[in-house]
Amino acid sequence: MTSSTTREELRLQGFDLIDENLSFLISCLADALESLGETDLIPYLPWTGTVPEGELPEGTQQLYSVGFQLLNMVEERVAAAIRREREKELGADSIRGLWPRALKDMTESGLKPDEIIDVLSTVNVQPVLTAHPTEAKRSSVRERHRALYDQLVRSEYPKYTERERRRLRERMVTALETLWRTGEIHLVRPDIYRELRDAIHYLRDLFPAALNRLDLHFTEAWRDAGFPLETLREAGNVPVLSFGTWIGGDRDGHPLVTPEVTDTALGMLRRAALQLLHRELTQLASHLTLSRHLNDVPEEVETRIDELAFVLDDEEIANDLHHRVGEEPWRHLASLMAARLEKQVNGAPGYESPEDLAADLKLISDSITANGCTLIEEQHLRPLRQKLEIFGFHLATLDVRQNSEFHDQAISQLLAAAGIEDGENYGSWPEEQRVEFLNKELKSTRPFLHDGLQAGEQADLVLDAYRVLTMHLDEYGPDGLGALIVSMTRQLSDLLGVFLLAREAGLMIRTDEGLVCPLEVVPLFETMDDLERAPGILDAFLSHELVQRRQADEQQVMLGYSDSNKDCGILTAAWALHRGQQNLSEVARKHDIKLRYFHGRGGTISRGAGPTHWFMAALPHGSMNGGFRMTEQGETIAQKYANLANATYHLELLLAGAAITTAQHRQPQGPVDPAEEFLPELSKASQEAYQQLLRSDGFIEFYREVTPIDALENSRIGSRPARRTGKKGHSIADLRAIPWVFSWTQARFYLPGWFGVGTALESLRNEQPERFAKLKQEFRGSTFLGYTLTNVETNLASANLEVMEQYSSLVQDPELRERFMTIIVAEFNRTRDLLADLYDADIHTRRPRMAKTLDIREAPLRVLHQQQVDLLREWRGLVQAGKDHEAEALFPRMLLSINAIAAGLRTTG
Structure with a gap:
């Protein structure tokens, strides 16, 4: 049987x-519906062969939403099952993106084990969990999903008796009953603490178990590659994986993220980290049942048991442990450590630092290894020591992000309060004047104002937030504190201004050479114009004495994938980001410093999403130095990490992808990209078409009527407002990229993910047919253009012309509707046809797996879309008539409609 036949058979089996x-x-x-007395809905169950006609009963939206949730669960589980089958049939290295394939590729490139270790020692990957308004499901619904998923996994066991299978089915039905009666949507907007508790669930309760599997997968792949395990173990914890979060620190356009919220968030994360370690230590103790009569007990272990029993300051617990496990000294020691941590969770004194706890773990590790128990050390001690390195006492690092305009307002207020001439107009000073002033001021260590004096709302918020960070540094050190990120970085002074604010808050450290900021200041380049200016800004920043004084060998730079796309369209944004990384990396090489890119990718293709390993493969050569950060936003957290198998798979994709990409980028010269010569003109033509549409008279009015953007602005999906400034105006510039994409997605336009690409390709084909033929012949050798056009094609396949026409009926002005729909439909057909021409086949032929997942969803989605159009029309009519009470009463059905369609499309914003 050939490999290609096997692959096809596996696909069909899936x-x-x-x-x-x-x-x-x-x-x-x-069965669950029948049990609950909802029998009128049973004939309308999706995928049962019946097509609903006429008026649908109340509850159909929820029925379809739950149906899609089950389909999503099934697809995740089947994907994991087919990966296992593929490994059995074709070998582990047949699965692209995972460790066996990555190690094979590195070996085939000529790297020896010690050279691979050298690469791995530079790899440092950090997913950053954020809580943008994209997660439409409540956490209690996700809990029901986990219960169902567990039953689905159990159902795969082939040797159940008939009675056992009947019992399993009954548990499934019971779980579905509970899901049906669990409120699905947020009728009250979730607060930040609830969002943080959701993130903590993944960090504390799910990722540690995934790390165990991840480490096992890597160890097995290393051994299977024929490499010596001792070489790997001597290298320590490589590659490095850690976690970050923005929840409680991201205050960009989020007025509810106050300094008090940041302080509470840091405390919640620390407490959760201690809970995690207490749980792990308790589990470790249960494995350390080594008797003192069968093993040599070093004096250091006995001494440490006595010391911990004394400092525990709890005679009852100490005596109980002595009597129960005194004959098992290692279990005794681990149990005392766990007891100490438990008290620390509840506020009592305990381990001062992770290093102190690590010393006790090392004592256990060394002493049981000396007794020859190497497997116990390998399987139980080493994973815990690794988790301590990863999570510490902080669980995840918390970044603090704020908009450059907000900083300008804060500095203006500060300067005005300090009596600086024209200080209140700082935001409008020319850049040369701002930089000159900041450079002069930052030579001094004195603040403008005495502690306790208020300067103004924005100044006080920034300074108080920085004071929270200062107190955390003083009490716990830098662990748990991330970077100070400046969104919408437009010029050098946007970064230097952060140092001025940090000095005012006491966040700067005095040295003999001058002030040093203990936290990294990170630019975030988002719009196309900012990306073009970015290399010059970074060059000036890295040349500045305040930055050089940190003596760091790495500088973090964040790239925004959402606003750049909203600004100029998918192809132009992708190319601007690609070129930006090339130019920024060149600046870093000039300064002999590594760049660690922080990719602000969203949950949809229009906001930077796409398969992680393909995304890394498409990065410009030389831009990956091992360090890699990436946002995990909203619903994507649950999609990727809600169950153990999926979480392990996606974390392995991140680590293995970063390793192989780093190895490739170490080569002096990368492969020549055959599409690069075409991209400037394709990008320009695409941008012109996209921006011409957005700037056309009447477009904003059309957009607000053809999509459910007004419903999304009134939804309770996340804690963050839909607009950066909170204004209710009709400005696309002020609208966040998330609701912009979400609204086009709900109406099945997917417009930000493809518009302009067809015009660009057509202009090349019509004006330079010989160059288009060359592009067609060579573009598949371009990882960048191949990745970008594959994503565009996915958006096109997910869009639906008939559904677009349904939503266009909501546009009240017939001329406006006809004008814009003609433009959009023409560009849609143009893009689809040009891509089919480039690939010599349509998407259904080339990508049957994706076609399957889209086709299976289409019939129930059409029903939901028609319902949503009818609801929007009714709701808007009530709003326009001033019938606010009736409109509010109807709104929960609107939210359920949004949620059901999001479940069907597996995406929001």
Whole structure:
């Protein structure tokens, strides 16, 4: 049997498994509905062969939403099952993006084990969990999903008896009953603490177990590659994985993230880290049942037991442990450590630092290894020591982000309060004047104002937030504190101004050479113009004495994938980001410093999403130095990490992808990109078409009527406002990229993810046919253009012309509707046809797996879209008539409609 035949058979096997498992779950849902007395909904169950006609009963939206949730669950589970089958049939290295393939690729490139270790020692990956308004499901719904998923996994066991299978089905039906009666949508906007508790669930309760599997997968791949395990173990914890979060620190356009919130968030993260370590230590103790009569107990272990029993200051616990586990000294020691941590969780004194706890773990590790128990050390001690390195006492680093305009307002207020001439107009000073002033001021260590004096609302908020960070530094050190990120960085003074504010708050450290900021100041380049200016800004920043004084060998730079796309369209934004990284990396090489890019990718393709390993493969050569940060936003956290198998898979993609990309980027010269010569003109033509549409008279009015943007602005999906400034005006510039994409997605336009690409390709084909032929012949050798056009094609396939026409009926002005729909439909057809021409085949032929997942969703989605159009029309009519009470009463159905369609499309914003 050939490999290609096997791959095709595995694909078809996956399709059959989806149909089989989905049919089973839908039949369980039917039983649950019957049990609950909802029998009128049973004939309308999706994927049962019946097509609903006429007026649908109340509850259909929820029915379809739950149906899609089950389908998503099935697809995740089947994907994991087919990966296992593929490994059995074709070998572990047949799965692109995972460790076996990455190690094979590095070996084939000529790297020896010690050289691979050298690469891995530079790899430092950090997913950053954020809480943008994209997660439409409540946390209690996700808990029900986990319960269902567990039952689905159990159902795969082939040797159950008939009674056991019946019992399993009954548990499924019970879980679906609970899900049906669990409120699905947020009727009250979630607060920041709830968002943080959701993130902590993944960090504390799910990722540690995934790390165990991840480490095992890597160890097995290393051994299977024929490499010596001792070489890997001597290198320590490589590659490095850690976690970050913005929840409680991201105050860009989020007025509810106050200094008090940041302080509470840091405390919640620290407490959760201690809880994690207490749980892990308790589990470790249960494995350390080594008797003192069968092993040599070093004096250091006995001494440490006595010391911990004394400092625990709890005679009852100490005596209980002595009597229960005194004959098992290592268990005794681990139990005392756990008891000490438990008290620390509740506010009592305990371990001062992770290093102190690590010393006790090392004592256990060394002493049981000396007794020959190397497997116990390998399987139980080493993973815990690794988790301590990863999570510390902080769980995740908390970045603090604020907009440059907000900083300008804060500095203006500060200067005005200090009596600086024209200080109140600082925001409008020319850049040369700002830089000259900041350079002069930053030579001094004195603040402008005495502690306790207020300068103004924005100044006080920034300074108080920095004071929270200062107190955390003084009490706990830098662990847990991330970077000071400046969104919408436009010029050098936007970064230097942060140092001035930090000095005022006491966040700067005095040295003999001058002030030093203990936290990294990070530019965030978002718009196309900012990306073009970015290399000059970074060059000046890295040349500045305040930055050089930190003596760091790495500088973080954040790139925004959302606003750049909203600004100029998908192709132009992708190219601007690609060129920006090339130019920024060149600046870093000039300064002999590594750049660690922080990719602000959203949950949709229009906001930078796409398969992680393909995304890394498409990065410009030389831009990956091992360090890699990436936002994980909203619903993508649950999609990637809600269950153990999926979480392990996606974390492995991140680590293995970063390793192989770093190895490739170490080569002096990368492969020549055959599409690069075409991209400037394609980008220009695409941008012109996209911006011409957005700037056309009447477009904003059309957009606000053809999409449910007004409903999204009134939704309770996340804690963050839909607009940066809070204004209710009709400005696309002020609208956040998330609701911009979310609204086009709900109406099935997916417009930000493809518009302009067809015009660009057509202009090349019509004006320079010989160059278009050359592009067609060579573009598949371009990782960048191949990745970008594949994403565009995915958006096109997800869009639906018939559904677009349904939503266009909401546009009240017929001329406006006709004018813009003609433009949009023409560009849609143009883009689809040009891509089919480039690839010599349509997407259904080339990507059957994606076609399957889209086709299976289409019939129920059409029903939901028609319902949403009718609801929007009714709701808007009530709002316009001033019937606010009736409009508010109807709104929960609107939210449920948004949620159901989001579940069906597996995406929001």
